[in-house]
Amino acid sequence: MNIIISNSSSTPLYEQITQAIKQAIFSNELKEEEMLPSVRWLANELKISFLTVKKAYDELEQEGFIKTVQGKGSFVAPKNLELLREEKLKEIQGYVEKIKEVATIADISSEDVKEIFKIIFEEEK
Amino acid sequence: MNIIISNSSSTPLYEQITQAIKQAIFSNELKEEEMLPSVRWLANELKISFLTVKKAYDELEQEGFIKTVQGKGSFVAPKNLELLREEKLKEIQGYVEKIKEVATIADISSEDVKEIFKIIFEEEK
DNA sequence: CAACTGTTATGCATATAATATAACAGTATA
DNA sequence: TATACTGTTATATTATATGCATAACAGTTG
Numbered sequence: 001m002n003i004i005i006s007n008s009s010s011t012p013l014y015e016q017i018t019q020a021i022k023q024a025i026f027s028n029e030l031k032e033e034e035m036l037p038s039v040r041w042l043a044n045e046l047k048i049s050f051l052t053v054k055k056a057y058d059e060l061e062q063e064g065f066i067k068t069v070q071g072k073g074s075f076v077a078p079k080n081l082e083l084l085r086e087e088k089l090k091e092i093q094g095y096v097e098k099i100k101e102v103a104t105i106a107d108i109s110s111e112d113v114k115e116i117f118k119i120i121f122e123e124e125k
Numbered sequence: 126m127n128i129i130i131s132n133s134s135s136t137p138l139y140e141q142i143t144q145a146i147k148q149a150i151f152s153n154e155l156k157e158e159e160m161l162p163s164v165r166w167l168a169n170e171l172k173i174s175f176l177t178v179k180k181a182y183d184e185l186e187q188e189g190f191i192k193t194v195q196g197k198g199s200f201v202a203p204k205n206l207e208l209l210r211e212e213k214l215k216e217i218q219g220y221v222e223k224i225k226e227v228a229t230i231a232d233i234s235s236e237d238v239k240e241i242f243k244i245i246f247e248e249e250k
Numbered sequence: 251c252a253a254c255t256g257t258t259a260t261g262c263a264t265a266t267a268a269t270a271t272a273a274c275a276g277t278a279t280a
Numbered sequence: 281t282a283t284a285c286t287g288t289t290a291t292a293t294t295a296t297a298t299g300c301a302t303a304a305c306a307g308t309t310g
Contacts, residue, residue, distance in 0.1 A: 012297080012298060012299085013298080013299070014298085014299090019226075019229075019230055022230045022231075023229060023230050023231075023232065026230065026231050026232040027232045038254080038255060038256080039255085039256070040254095040255085040256090048299080048300080049299060049300045049301070050256095051299075051300070051301090052298085052299060052300080054256080054257085055298090055299090057256095068256070069255085069256080069307085069308090070255075070256045070257070070306070070307050070308085071254085071255050071256065071306075071307030071308040071309085072255060072256080072307080072308060072309090073254095073255055073256075073308095074255095074256085084231065085231055085232070085233065088227050088228075088230075088231035088233060089231075089233065089237070089241070091227055092224050092227055092228060092233070092238060092241055093241050093245070095220045095221075095223055095224050095227075096220075096224070096241055096242055096245045096246075097245055098220055099217050099220050099221070100245055100246060102213055102216055102217055102220075103213075103217060105213075106209065106210060106213035106214075107210075108210070108213060108214065108217070110246050112214070113217060113246075114242075116214065116217055116218050116221055117221055117238075117239075117242070120218065120221045120222055120225055121221075121225055121235050121238075137266080137267060137268085138267080138268070139267085139268090163285080163286060163287080164286085164287070165285095165286085165287090173268080173269085174268060174269050174270070175287095176268075176269075176270090177267085177268060177269080179287080179288085180267090180268090182287090193287070194276085194277085194286085194287080195275065195276050195277085195286075195287045195288070196275075196276030196277040196278085196285085196286050196287065197276080197277060197278090197286060197287080198277095198285095198286055198287075199286095199287085251310105252309100252310090253308100253309085253310090254307105254308080254309075254310095255306100255307075255308065255309090256305105256306080256307075256308100257304100257305075257306070257307095258303100258304085258305075258306095259302100259303085259304085259305100260301100260302085260303090261300100261301085261302090262299100262300080262301085263298100263299085263300080264297100264298080264299085264300105265296100265297085265298080266295100266296085266297080266298105267294100267295080267296080267297100268293100268294085268295085268296105269292100269293075269294075269295100270291100270292085270293080270294105271290100271291085271292090271293105272289100272290085272291090273288100273289085273290085274287105274288075274289075274290100275286100275287080275288070275289095276285105276286075276287075276288095277284100277285080277286070277287100278283105278284090278285080278286090279281105279282100279283090279284090279285095280281105280282090280283090280284100
């Protein structure tokens with residue numbers, strides 16, 4: 001697994017970790033039932049406290065993405081990824097609808113919105 | 126003016142206030158050159174510290190929405206259409222950033238997002 | 251038993267948010 | 281000019297979130 005975190009980011013370290021692991025699960029880089037890196041190992045790898053990693057894992061477990069067993073480790077929970085992806089698509093659709101609403105009211109062209117879209121999606125690529 | 130704030134919200138009180146006042150300015154509930162409630166009056170009304178209200182007003186002045194004169198009060202700045210447009214562009218930018226976050230985590234391609242974008246923006250045209 | 255897993259408890263450091271209190275300064279007007 | 285409004289500034293305190301270090305404890309496996 002390849003996790004990159006940034007101390008200077010405004011998003012907390014543990015959030016960056018949960019996001020990276022969620023992404024790995026969605027992309028199937030981490031498969032069902034597969035074991036995650038141990039909290040201490042990952043902490044050492046990222047040069048941060050294991051408590052920060054544990055906080056991330058706790059959040060992932062809370063949301064049902066992983067299962068943790070004391071003494072054994074943390075494992076990717078069985079999931080219906082297709083269903084989850086559908087949910088996320090709907091979430092995105094909702095945002096786009098809001099954008100259209102705002103753009104219409106403020107008389108902002110779809111070209112301008114496309115420009116914003118381009119800038120944000122193409123940065124750091 | 127009708128400002129409702131929530132202590133349990135994750136957005137800071139002063140941000141809630143700036144947002145509410147911006148909205149009041151956009152909707153013309155607060156007109157050009159109109160005086161805003163005094164920091165102490167509004168603080169009393171909302172049962173919060175006047176320092177929190179002042180922080181909100183400072184932010185609004187920083188962004189050019191209001192002008193403050195010591196001894197007199199705070200007043201809605203002469204309307205600036207460019208400012209309004211900038212504000213709305215920022216709002217849209219915020220939504221696009223959220224979309225990028227969700228798409229990244231859920232392994233949704235920018236092509237898929239573009240498709241959603243097309244569908245929503247081209248319907249009823 | 252040894253070497254891994256995760257768990258828990260304390261304490262410390264920093265930043266942000268919000269508060270209370272007090273004193274100070276400008277403006278308008280009775 | 282007194283006073284009653286405006287905003288301003290300074291200091292101290294509290295709470296919460298984030299992150300770290302250290303230590304001890306507990307379960308699993310070879």
